[in-house]
Amino acid sequence: MINTDGLALIGPGSEWFWTALQFTALAITFVAIYRQLGTQQLEIREQTKLLRSQAHYNALSLSQRAREVLIENEDFAGVMNVGWATPEALSQDEWTRCSVYMFMQLNAWEYLYYQHREDAIPTEYWAGAEAYYGGLVATNPGYGRFWSENRISFDEPFRSYAARQIDKTPATADAATVAAPG
Numbered sequence: 379m380i381n382t383d384g385l386a387l388i389g390p391g392s393e394w395f396w397t398a399l400q401f402t403a404l405a406i407t408f409v410a411i412y413r414q415l416g417t418q419q420l421e422i423r424e425q426t427k428l429l430r431s432q433a434h435y436n437a438l439s440l441s442q443r444a445r446e447v448l449i450e451n452e453d454f455a456g457v458m459n460v461g462w463a464t465p466e467a468l469s470q471d472e473w474t475r476c477s478v479y480m481f482m483q484l485n486a487w488e489y490l491y492y493q494h495r496e497d498a499i500p501t502e503y504w505a506g507a508e509a510y511y512g513g514l515v516a517t518n519p520g521y522g523r524f525w526s527e528n529r530i531s532f533d534e535p536f537r538s539y540a541a542r543q544i545d546k547t548p549a550t551a552d553a554a555t556v557a558a559p560g
Contacts, residue, residue: 433498441486441507444479454479462518480524481531487511488536516546 448455454475461468461476468476487507494504515521525544529537 430498430500433493434500434503437486437490437493437499437503437507440489444482444486447479447482462520465520465523476520477524477527480521481528483511483514484524484528484532484540487540488532491536491539512543515540515544 448458457468457472457476458479461473461480465473465476490499490504490507490511493499494501494508515525521544525541529541532540
């Protein structure tokens with residue numbers, strides 16, 4: 379086909395037809411890419427929800443396990459109550475058990491700390507955990523002894539964060555007596 383002005387509509391020299399065809403192909407490609415990106419975004423959003431849910435479950439399981447130990451063993455709960463308040467009153471074996479328990483607690487706290495930094499657990503859960511663990515270590519002198527013996531087991535930035543909380547711990551009566559200048 380040739381129009382009256384001598385321009386070819388189809389065939390050699392019909393540039394506008396091939397340009398229109400290329401534009402149509404590009405438009406279809408862009409629409410397909412846009413739809414694919416939308417689908418991928420939805421999948422990513424759903425995977426993120428699933429991962430956050432799993433991280434929340436892991437955090438709950440880890441932090442509750444230490445509490446379950448106390449519920450399951452009345453004698454050990456008694457050892458812990460003494461260890462929290464006056465760790466120097468414990469025998470070496472009792473202190474070892476107490477110290478290992480405190481290590482479990484601080485591991486849970488560290489896990490929650492890093493999960494919060496990565497925005498992997500709900501902020502509300504972290505707020506409660508921070509208040510619980512921060513209050514626990516700040517009000518029980520046994521954590522001061524534990525920290526002096528075990529802080530090397532934790533790395534930065536958690537180590538500095540936990541140290542600030544533990545530094546709020548009141549000294550026990552015996553520790554204050556020993557530390558007082560003569």
